[in-house]
Amino acid sequence: MTAPKLAIPSSGQLAALWERRIWKVAVFLGGAVLLGAVGGLVWALTTHLPSYVVREDLSATMSELELADIIGADASFTLITGIVGLVIGVGGWMVLHRAGWVVTIVPPAAALGASLMAWRLGTIVGSSGFTQRLAVASAGDTVQVDLQLRALSALLVGPFAAVTPIMLLAAFWPEPPNDQAEGEPAGNR
Known part of the structure; x- marks a missing residue:
């Protein structure tokens, strides 16, 4: 039985591999932020905001x-960023699972970026200026509260949701066939 040959890549091959991995990570991070922007728009457009009624x-x-x-705004933000985090986690696994440790760092960081983007864009698009609207309101007017995230811990739901599919897929994803030793039949692992 001969020892397996180790192919040492040249510096040009390593540079090409590194650039390709960086490219994948950059595109993935950009896509995650874009997904977070969509989540922020969904949050701003679908959240029911309560109103104050000005009395006599x-x-x-x-x-x-x-x-x-x-607290409905916080609950809907948590639900939306949780779904976005799950999508980012599954997508991160599909894109980066062969990249080694990168799959454990990039998707949660991307989900955090998506949560931050959803928060900022949602508050920009959603209603704002509550104090000014309340100051000029007359008796009988209804003044809707601003869209805001009161529980900042909801920003961490996306990263935690992104980690869940990565852990599950890492545990149950089949091993690639190239892990076999040379000449060893597939059934003898």
Whole structure:
């Protein structure tokens, strides 16, 4: 039995491999941020925001149901970025699983970038200027609250969601056939 031959790549081959991996990572990160922007738009367009009603004495009140809806923006953000994180995790595995340790770092970082993008774009697109609108409101007007993320820990849902499919796929993904020793039959592993 002969020892397997180790092919040492030349510096040009290493440079080409490194550039290709960087290219994959850069495109993946850009796609994740774009997906986060879509998530931010979905968050801004679909979140129900409660409103204050200005009374005759110019005080503003809100019903208990509306008060409960204040956390609805956080809940919908968590759901949207969780789904975005899962998509990024599966996509990261498909694109980077042969890259070794890179698959454990890049998708969670990309999901964090997507969450940050969703947060910033959602707050830009969503309603803002609550204090100014409330200041000029008359009796009987309804003034909608601003879209904002009150629980900043929701930003971490995307990265945690991205890690989950990576762990599961790493555990159950079949090994590539090139891990066999030379001359060893496929059934003798």
